Amino acid sequence: MAFLQAQGISKSFASSGTPRRVLGSVSLEVEQGEFVSIVGAMGSGKSTLLSLLAGLTTPDTGTITIDGEPIAGVRRDAAFVFQNYSLLPWFTALENVRLAVDAAYPEVSRSEQLAIARHALEQVGLGNALHRRPGQLSGGMRQRVAIARAFATRPRVLFLDEPFGALDALTRDTLQQELGRLCTEGDRPVTTVMITNNVEEAILLSDRIVPMIPGPPATLGAPIPVELPRPRTLALLAHDEQATHVRAHAVSTLAAAISRPKRSSGPPSTSTSTVLSAAAEEVR
């Protein structure tokens, strides 16, 4: 059995009276220590799926287990990084991280918690910004604090929700490579599920990429393995011939899997083409 296993999960939201099915029957398996990215367009239901996997919301149907245990709320050995950093603005970087350590290890003494927090911040290059508040930090530095906070608790499973979406290209490149190193190196690689709409980012970081097929309801496509050696760098992806082939395969498979039938921003009506093809089936 896989470390993280989701079996036939679906989710609907009631919007203006009629429930709208956002996620169809979705199944996903993530092995221990594996980095899996779910790639899909904006509004396709990626965040809904991540919330379900992380135990922030409950599915209408289906089961989710992590390490053999059914999900019931947020696990203590799980950590998150969100696009909007989600730091407490009145605390310093150090206090923000220590708070997470306290939540995960309340039995540890305060001074020890501070030491863990300091070490985590040093790991992401923020050793000289420990006592600054989020408002005094750049976007990239805030996201580093959020990453330090996630890793400070030594999580077994990590959920990343568009972690680099709000950053400029240069900062994004650096942080992606650093995150990849933190996730996959060391004595115990963390099991990671990331959602993103950035294909390059998914290729750089993932062991497998799962395309999210737009709906509604959205479903998951066949996983695409990214068989590239680690540590990976953007330079490797740019220059290595094998990497070009792996990348080319991933990009064309993804592009083919995720082609949206509609671009309307309004709630899509029942798909006429589905109705028509169903009718055509009956005629035959």
Place this chain on the structure above:
Amino acid sequence: MSAPLELTGLTKVFPTPSGPFIAVKDVNAEIAAGEFVAILGHSGCGKSTVLSILAGLDRATLGGVVIDGREVTEPGPERAIVFQSPCLLPWLSARQNVQVAASQGSARRSRRESSAAAAHFLELVGVSEVADQLPPELSLGTQQCVSLARALSVEPRFLLLDEPFSMLDSLTRFELQDTLLRVWEESDRTVVMVTHDVDEALYLADRLILMTDGPEATVGDVLHVPFPRPRTRAGVLGHARYHACRRHVIDFLEHHAHQSRPSALDSVLHSAV
């Protein structure tokens, strides 16, 4: 017979408080009818300056742009441009935005003809179902599709694209690249596209003009893209020469883009500015 679109010794100097700034120097290129050319370079290298001069929105300091033997001095309906941001009029529906352009295009159109043209071009880029929505109600990708429909509705001979997809996420970008490729392959238009996305350029263009870094940016290299048409993304990415082409462009951008070459124009320039 010369090419229908020529850049000859195109040079742009901006006056600044600290003296003249040579942004672009001695850019030469000939673009054939129906060709898809991508101008590639680092940001700030003057790609957009070249495109603005092509569009007639700006004038070259020396040299210039020649279309069918005539110098370009102002915007005209034979050239339509799509910018990085959609630039739609927010108080008009998608259809009305296109209609305004269609009525001012190369072909003189009545109100009814403009309306029909708007419907046609919105359909062509696949957004006819949002024709009556206002731009702020549409996603950025859809707005950019409308912007492309608007440019096409002028029925231009030359379609000028200034990083049209760089604000979009990668999946929406794929979708719009496919739309553009399909529309272009079914027409006989000439396209000049400014981009910094190597894969985008290789997927779409016949020829890449690689620009060196500014100041004094100029044409550093030209690459003929060998992939057969009609193209598919899988076909291009799986092509035996894809890696070599990509590598060539990336190497240029990493190692050669900052080496500007001495030019015969140097002496002329320094006496001119």
